[in-house]
Amino acid sequence: MAGWLCLWPLDDLVESPAYGRIQGLIHEEVVMKVLIIDDAADVRLYVSALLASWGYETLVAASARQGLGLIETTQVQLVVCDWVMPEMSGPELCRTVRATDFGHYVYIVLLTARSDKGDLVEAFNAGADDFVSKPFDAQVLRARLRVGERILALEQRLSEQNRALLESQRSYEQAYAQIQCDLAAAARVQRQMLPRPNAFIAPFRCEWLFMPASQVSGDSFNLFGLTRDLLGFYLFDVSGHGIPAALLSAKLACSLVPTGASHARAVERRFSGPAAFLTQLNDQLADPDAEIESYATVIYGTLDKRSGQCEIVIAGHPRPLVLRRGGALEDIGPGGLPLGMFAGVSYEAHRLSLNAGDRFILYSDGVTECRDPGGLEFGERRFRELLRSCVTVDTSILIGSLGERLRAWRGTTTLDDDVSVMIIEGGGES
Amino acid sequence: MNLAHRTENGIDIVKLPRQLGMADAADARAALKDIINGGGGRMIIDLSDTEIVDSSGLAVLxxxxxxxxxxxxxxxxxxxxxxxxxxxxxxxxxxxxxIFDDESAALRAWAEA
Structure with a gap:
């Protein structure tokens, strides 16, 4: 709008100390662009010359519409805009800018002859950032533009920080997703190492319960063929939890199956019974010169499919139980020290006759030490009572109700410790 | 980990905290190792405050x-x-x-050892 006055004479322009710095600024740093929107050509020219003398790069627009187009195409962030213009006024331009996403903030200084309180409120509500009253003092305009620059610099720093935060969050999320994916794969591998519905153990059968505390577990158990008539079995709990325990668990599971187990003659040469085997393995695992970092509690044994005779070795593990067909509950044991703790210790085997309908129950301490929300352990007594109450119940149903009972006892889906139970049931003629 | 530690007649006496589990196993292991390395290896560990020991804690002991x-x-x-x-x-x-009932019994045993 024409008719305004500038208090800085035009002659001063060329003599202003800033003028001489313009060339240097252009080459040394990014020059701030300012868009001047005014329908009066003389104002555009004058403000543009003034701003150029302060080191700004100027763009001019004769209307709000043209100005909007320039904001869009040039990414200009600092705008000096007249209030009263035909078609679209300064406050209307402000509203349009605020409603549009330019990908950056646009700082708008309105030039106006109005100084009424209501006008100021209207302009701020429309989204103006600042005002300069006409006729204006050039130094005031300059100071206001510096404020705008500071705010834009802050805004830019914030958005850069935000971007960096978002990027790092994204990379953490990716890493987390990868870890979850790897853990799920590891958990699948671990599950593959548990007993499958096996024909080779007939007439015996095996049912089991496995509830790991985290995705991967330090517990493991399985059955394997040793000779045509002899089965091997193990259930163990590696000290600690999580990935280190899971890796040790995989290593131990391999060690517990004698090399060449599928080849009867090799086995006869190498496997002289579970007690000698475990004694040997303990000497391999326990380093007499090092202090232990990890160990495992183990039940390990053999079962003769023809006779139902078992040889069982216990290494620091909760004593397994036998639930006889008639309802008697017997303890096997006691055993020896955990595996991998002390070199030179030896193990002894316990013998057990597993007849048709008898159930040999191996479990980890995760069962009896499963805590309710108040911290009370499920305990041996409740475990034994549950087993006794299931004498006439099918083993798969027994396993199912034990799992349900423990989950109900725990009250949450997360466990403190891995829960493993393996039941081998005697078959054949009774 | 700061363990309550004192020495009596050349015996290192250490009191363990309420819990010796996986979360603090590495710290406890290092602290006990320092005491053993710095002393004569004659030691009493007092577990009277210790209510929870898990498999990792057992490995430390x-x-x-x-x-x-x-x-x-x-x-x-x-x-x-x-x-x-x-x-x-x-x-x-x-x-x-x-394993002894209390510290004085353990100290007597050390005196006779």
């Missing part, structure tokens, strides 16, 4: 026993509560450690 015995010393345990005692019996470790 066994590791310390091994370190002490390597220095021709030993590690005596005292003040064992029922829960910890049950764990020692389950793992048969009560056959490996010397």
């Amino acid at each position: 066994v590791g310390s026993l091994q370190a002490a015995r390597k220095k021709d010393g030993d590690l005596y345990l005292t003040g064992m509560g029922n829960t910890v005692r049950a764990l020692f019996e389950l793992t048969r470790l009560h056959t490996v450690f010397q």
Whole structure:
């Protein structure tokens, strides 16, 4: 709008100390662009010359519409805009800018002859950032533009920080997703190492319960063929939890199956019974010169499919139980020290006759030490009572109700410790 | 980990905290190792405040026993509560450690050793 006055004479322009710095600024740093929107050509020219003398790069627009187009195409962030213009006024331009996403903030200084309180409120509500009253003092305009620059610099720093935060969050999320994916794969591998519905153990059968505390577990158990008539079995709990325990668990599971187990003659040469085997393995695992970092509690044994005779070795593990067909509950044991703790210790085997309908129950301490929300352990007594109450119940149903009972006892889906139970049931003629 | 530690007649006496589990196993292991390395390997561990020991905690105690015995010393345990005692019996470790009711009994045993 024409008719305004500038208090800085035009002659001063060329003599202003800033003028001489313009060339240097252009080459040394990014020059701030300012868009001047005014329908009066003389104002555009004058403000543009003034701003150029302060080191700004100027763009001019004769209307709000043209100005909007320039904001869009040039990414200009600092705008000096007249209030009263035909078609679209300064406050209307402000509203349009605020409603549009330019990908950056646009700082708008309105030039106006109005100084009424209501006008100021209207302009701020429309989204103006600042005002300069006409006729204006050039130094005031300059100071206001510096404020705008500071705010834009802050805004830019914030958005850069935000971007960096978002990027790092994204990379953490990716890493987390990868870890979850790897853990799920590891958990699948671990599950593959548990007993499958096996024909080779007939007439015996095996049912089991496995509830790991985290995705991967330090517990493991399985059955394997040793000779045509002899089965091997193990259930163990590696000290600690999580990935280190899971890796040790995989290593131990391999060690517990004698090399060449599928080849009867090799086995006869190498496997002289579970007690000698475990004694040997303990000497391999326990380093007499090092202090232990990890160990495992183990039940390990053999079962003769023809006779139902078992040889069982216990290494620091909760004593397994036998639930006889008639309802008697017997303890096997006691055993020896955990595996991998002390070199030179030896193990002894316990013998057990597993007849048709008898159930040999191996479990980890995760069962009896499963805590309710108040911290009370499920305990041996409740475990034994549950087993006794299931004498006439099918083993798969027994396993199912034990799992349900423990989950109900725990009250949450997360466990403190891995829960493993393996039941081998005697078959054949009774 | 700051363990309550004092020395009496050349015996290192250490009191363990309420819980010796996986979360603090590495710290406890290092702290006990420092005490064993800095002393004569003759040691009493007081478990009267210790209510929870898990498998990692047990490994720390066994590791310390091994370190002490390597220095021709030993590690005596005292003040064992029922829960910890049950764990020692389950793992048969009560056959490996010397276990005493209280500190004075352990100190007497050291005096006679």
